[in-house]
Amino acid sequence: MDRKYSKTHEWFKIEGDIVRIGITKFAADELTDITFVALPHVGKKVTAGGTFGEIESVKATSELFSAVAGEVTEINKVLTDKPELVNTDSFNQGWMILLKSADLKPLDALMDAKTYQDMIG
Amino acid sequence: MVDFAGWDMPVLYTGIVEEHLHTRRAASVFDVSHMGRLELLGDAAEALLQKVCTRQLGDMVTGQSRYSHVCNERGGILDDIIVSRYDDHWGVVCNASNRQTIVSWLELHKPAQGVELRDRTTETLMVALQGPAVIPKISTMLPLPVGDLKRYRFLAGEYFGIPYTVFRSGYTGEDGVEVILPASTAQFVPGLLGGEGDEILKPAGLGARDTLRLEAAMPLYGHELDDKIDPISAGQAWCVDLKKDFIGVEPMRQIAAAGSEFALVGLELAGKRIARQGAHISADSNVVGRVTSGTFSPTLQKSIAMGYVQREHSAVGTKLGIEIGGQPLDATVVSLPFYKKGK
Numbered sequence: 001m002d003r004k005y006s007k008t009h010e011w012f013k014i015e016g017d018i019v020r021i022g023i024t025k026f027a028a029d030e031l032t033d034i035t036f037v038a039l040p041h042v043g044k045k046v047t048a049g050g051t052f053g054e055i056e057s058v059k060a061t062s063e064l065f066s067a068v069a070g071e072v073t074e075i076n077k078v079l080t081d082k083p084e085l086v087n088t089d090s091f092n093q094g095w096m097i098l099l100k101s102a103d104l105k106p107l108d109a110l111m112d113a114k115t116y117q118d119m120i121g
Numbered sequence: 122m123v124d125f126a127g128w129d130m131p132v133l134y135t136g137i138v139e140e141h142l143h144t145r146r147a148a149s150v151f152d153v154s155h156m157g158r159l160e161l162l163g164d165a166a167e168a169l170l171q172k173v174c175t176r177q178l179g180d181m182v183t184g185q186s187r188y189s190h191v192c193n194e195r196g197g198i199l200d201d202i203i204v205s206r207y208d209d210h211w212g213v214v215c216n217a218s219n220r221q222t223i224v225s226w227l228e229l230h231k232p233a234q235g236v237e238l239r240d241r242t243t244e245t246l247m248v249a250l251q252g253p254a255v256i257p258k259i260s261t262m263l264p265l266p267v268g269d270l271k272r273y274r275f276l277a278g279e280y281f282g283i284p285y286t287v288f289r290s291g292y293t294g295e296d297g298v299e300v301i302l303p304a305s306t307a308q309f310v311p312g313l314l315g316g317e318g319d320e321i322l323k324p325a326g327l328g329a330r331d332t333l334r335l336e337a338a339m340p341l342y343g344h345e346l347d348d349k350i351d352p353i354s355a356g357q358a359w360c361v362d363l364k365k366d367f368i369g370v371e372p373m374r375q376i377a378a379a380g381s382e383f384a385l386v387g388l389e390l391a392g393k394r395i396a397r398q399g400a401h402i403s404a405d406s407n408v409v410g411r412v413t414s415g416t417f418s419p420t421l422q423k424s425i426a427m428g429y430v431q432r433e434h435s436a437v438g439t440k441l442g443i444e445i446g447g448q449p450l451d452a453t454v455v456s457l458p459f460y461k462k463g464k
Contacts, residue, residue: 032136032138032328033137035417035424036393036394038394038446056394057137058137058138058395058417058419059137059328061395
C-alpha cells in the first residue's frame with residue numbers, strides 16, 4: 001500500500017498532487033465508537049503539522065493533524081450521517097479529506113506501513 | 122487496558138456502547154476491585170465516622186449502607202463514599218484515586234484509643250453486577266435472599282468459610298448488587314458468574330461504567346466533585362446533616378443559608394457533538410459555567426453533559442451555549458437524571 005503514517009495515526013495516500021487523509025484502524029479502535037467527525041470546509045487552508053478537524057467518540061475527542069500543508073478540495077460528507085465508517089472501514093470508506101498540496105516532502109519523513117505496524121506493536 | 126489510579130483496567134471488552142446497552146437490557150459485570158475498602162473497628166469508630174462524614178449515620182441499622190461525603194475544614198469534598206454498618210464493625214468503600222487521602226484523613230482524626238483502621242483493599246476483590254437480569258439470575262445462583270434485599274442494604278456472612286458481603290447498590294442507575302469477596306477467590310469468580318460464553322451476564326469496562334453513571338446523573342470525583350466544591354453546591358444537600366457537627370459543616374451552613382452561587386445542571390445539546398470536561402458554558406456571550414462531564418448517551422441517543430452554572434442560569438429550560446471546537450453550540454438545561462430505569 002502506498003500510504004504513509006504519522007505518529008498521530010493519520011494515514012496519507014498520494015493521488016497525483018492530491019493527498020487523501022484518514023485515520024488508521026488502530027486509532028479508530030482506541031477511540032472506540034465514533035459519534036462525530038468535525039471536518040473543515042472545502043477551501044480551508046491547512047498548515048503542515050496543523051489540525052484539520054476533530055473526531056469524537058463516547059470516550060474522547062481527538063484532533064486530526066495533517067503532515068502536509070495544502071487546501072482542502074473535498075471532504076467525505078458521508079461521515080456526517082455515518083461516522084461509524086471510520087471504525088468499520090478506516091482505510092477506505094472512512095477517508096476524511098482530500099488536500100491539494102504543493103509540497104509533499106514532509107511525507108518522506110513519515111512511517112511506511114511496516115514501521116507504523118512496529119510502532120503500534 | 123489503561124492505568125486508572127494505579128490499577129490496570131479495561132476500558133472495554135467488546136465495545137463501550139454495546140456494553141452500555143447490554144447493561145440496561147440484561148446484565149453486566151464490572152470488576153471494581155480498584156476501589157478502596159476499609160474497615161473501622163472499636164468503640165470510637167462510629168464517632169470518628171460521624172465526625173468526618175456529612176451524612177447522619179447514627180440511626181443506621183446492621184446491614185444498612187449510606188452514601189456520604191467526606192470534606193475538609195473548608196467544606197471541600199475529599200471523596201464521596203459508601204458507609205456500611207456491620208454487626209461488629211463499619212465498612213467504608215471509597216474511590217481508588219482517593220483511598221490514600223481517606224486513609225490519611227481517618228488516621229489524622231482518629232482518637233488515641235478506640236479505633237482500629239484496616240485497609241482491606243488488596244486482600245479483597247469487588248465486582249458489580251448491574252442490570253434488570255441480575256436479581257433473577259443470581260437468585261438462582263446464590264443461596265441468599267438477595268431478591269428481598271432493599272436498596273442500600275446488604276447481607277454479610279460466610280459461605281463455606283469464605284466471607285462475603287452482597288450490597289444491593291450500584292453506580293449505573295440499574296438494579297443489581299456489588300459483592301466483596303477475598304482476593305484469593307478471584308480465579309473462581311468468572312466461573313461462578315456463568316463463564317465466558319454466558320449470554321446474559323457479560324463483562325463491561327470503564328467506558329460503559331462512565332456512560333451509564335452519567336446517564337443516571339451520578340457524580341464522579343474529579344469531575345462533578347473535588348475539594349474546591351462543597352456538597353450543597355454539588356446538588357448533594359440530601360446527604361448533608363447540617364445539624365450535626367462534622368468537619369466542614371460551618372462553611373456549609375453558610376452556603377445553605379445564603380444559597381449557593383453555582384448549581385450542578387444537566388444539559389442536552391443540539392446535534393451530536395460531545396461536550397468535554399472544562400468546556401465553557403455561556404449565556405449570550407458571557408461565560409457562566411463549565412462542563413464537568415459529557416458524552417453521547419447510548420440509551421437516549423443524544424449528546425448530554427453535566428456542568429456547573431451560575432444559579433440564575435440553572436432553571437430547567439434555560440438555553441445556553443457550550444463551547445465545542447471553538448464555537449458555542451446550543452444546549453438546554455434539562456432535569457436530572459437523564460435516564461431513570463423503568464421509564
